[in-house]
């Protein structure tokens with residue numbers, strides 16, 4: 001058995017397997033759009049091998065198995081490894097007949113059990129789970145747990161939060177559209193759900209819809225294929241409040257942009273409110289039509305920054321409380337000092353600590369946190385610094401280290417500089433403004449542009465991908 005996370009725990013193999021899979025599911029719930037999560041991940045059941053060498057996920061049919069293998073297995077394996085503390089084989093198998101009953105029970109917890117047929121054919125089971133779950137939140141698709149009450153306020157999100165509260169209280173007036181941007185895991189999705197939940201609490205009859213930009217794209221494609229644009233317009237143009245997440249996903253999708261433009265104009269004309277999120281400010285969006293970009297910027301654009309130390313501490317203490325656990329302030333400080341990038345990672349660290357404490361039946365302390373986060377801390381101890389990255393990249397591309405800070409623009413210098421900025425974001429905990437500062441006082445938007453450019457090109461250019469791989473290996477030692 002691993003000497004990592006689950007080493008000293010109590011409980012049967014299946015308890016351990018269940019906890020391991022549950023931690024993985026929690027993380028996937030954060031990462032995936034709700035619909036994808038409900039359709040593909042939620043219906044899975046897991047079994048840990050007696051010798052802890054593999055975890056098998058049971059899927060109801062061959063089609064779903066192939067899809068999960070193609071789309072999700074890499075991410076699931078990586079998550080299992082990070083939670084478990086060392087690689088664990090991931091296997092996928094068709095669910096044996098008796099597992100189907102377990103799924104049936106799961107469905108029964110959402111609907112009246114009597115209304116289910118005695119034997120549900122295997123093929124229908126996961127479909128039923130997915131559709132029952134999405135029906136429960138189908139009208140507005142809001143996650144009712146994401147409210148202003150559960151969102152900790154700090155300098156990093158103060159303005160965005162105030163603007164969002166204003167919109168929730170008086171929609172259709174000031175700040176329309178409200179455009180919220182920031183890096184991953186900083187609370188953008190949480191904030192726009194909070195707007196919807198607050199408005200519905202005050203005006204239960206309001207027509208509110210939360211959607212992810214990818215779902216909007218899917219709706220456009222469906223309307224196009226089925227020639228149902230009237231239905232599409234009914235759905236989007238009649239809203240009082242449209243909350244749309246991650247609009248950077250509209251990049252390069254001209255037809256979707258056109259439909260979004262139409263919806264946008266229709267909603268603003270009837271004084272409905274639009275709240276959007278993105279990973280960058282409007283003018284930083286790539287491959288989005290200019291007339292749309294200028295509309296995005298025509299209300300209020302606000303950033304959410306990475307949380308400062310005190311805010312990270314408050315988030316940890318609040319989240320621990322909401323899980324019925326307590327986290328002493330000194331432990332919260334210890335964790336907050338070491339996990340600095342975003343709130344999602346902070347939550348991951350907290351989950352590990354609480355699970356470690358439960359399994360070992362020990363109080364949460366700095367020592368326990370140190371043990372639970374051993375892997376994470378050891379990665380940090382390898383201390384990849386921005387200076388080190390600049391030197392390594394400069395050596396590799398045979399330019400001077402000083403060119404990393406200079407204002408020179410020839411491609412032979414600008415490109416290695418962008419690569420170094422990209423690696424600094426990937427391999428260190430530094431924020432975009434901090435990286436910009438270390439590259440000769442550049443603006444954080446310059447760094448963001450470099451990060452997005454190199455990560456996009458990496459997907460397409462094999463040669464660049466190989467160079468980055470060599471650089472990463474060299475830096476990680």
Ligand SMILES: Nc1ncnc2c1ncn2[C@@H]1O[C@H](COP(=O)(O)OP(=O)(O)OP(=O)(O)O)[C@@H](O)[C@H]1O
Nearest residue numbers: 150151152183184185186187188189190315343344
């Ligand atoms: N200020 C906060 N207080 C409490 N929880 C927060 C706060 N900010 C973020 N979180 C939590 O952190 C997690 C990640 O936040 P969220 O999904 O909203 O990030 P995001 O900015 O939308 O990320 P992405 O761009 O990757 O979609 C969520 O569980 C959210 O509830």
